Amino acid sequence: MKITMKKLALALAVAALPFAASAHKGWLEPSKTVLSVGQWITVDAATSTDPFLKDHNAMRLDNLVITAPDGSKVQPENASTGKLRSSFDVQLNQAGTYKVAIVNSGVSARWEEKGQRKSYPPRGQAFTAEGFAKEVPANAEKLAVTESLTQLVTFATAGKPNDTALKPTGxxxxxxxxxxxxDLYVGEEAKFQFLLDGKPAADVEVEIIADGVRYRSSVDALELKTDKDGKFAIDWKTPGLYWMSASVSDEKATTAPAKQRRTAYTAVVEVLSP
Known part of the structure; x- marks a missing residue:
């Protein structure tokens, strides 16, 4: 499946990717993930040193996409952005599973100039061919132009779950x-599959961090790797929210003058007690 020029133009409006371009981790924190039809959830969104710690920056909501169980789009309510977090409400008026996602795409350039690191575009500005030609020297040293495609997601189900909102785009x-x-429970193995451009993504490293880092002596990240079919499994030890993240870098950029591509997917899921 190819990205249309219209979709790409909209995506390039956000070139700053705070949860992919720095050491800080982006996350969405739902107030609850299993509800009855008509109930509400509140979602916090931020970047921080570790998941769910409100200690760095609020997440921008420009590219927030909420998909209802029938595949339609839902608008958030009561959206606000503070210093350390953004938040918004969603009413689950349909039966089934909702996908809440912040989807970012962009192109960025990095190079060295007289021993100093330079980058384009500035944070929060869009990449344009004209701006690239103006700001980046033709003979720039150590020039790297990268296309980024990232998703930060979480989920909630009202009544009986379904998977329409979860269909991969390819x-x-x-x-x-x-x-x-x-429907994730302590003591029950959960299985997942990563796809890259619609095909199984083998040997992809997956990092998993449970909520409560602030109250532990260490992060205790779990590191797994997908098998030849892009699959991996988790045996949950404790209930709560879990942050799962993976990324792949390759040479499959589709937007000139980018040569490299970095694509990442970060999900927050809730594990319940049996």
């Missing part, structure tokens, strides 16, 4: 749950 790195994404 573009970039995507996670496919091999059971209901909101």
């Amino acid at each position: 573009v970039g790195l995507e996670l496919v749950p091999l059971q209901s994404i909101t």
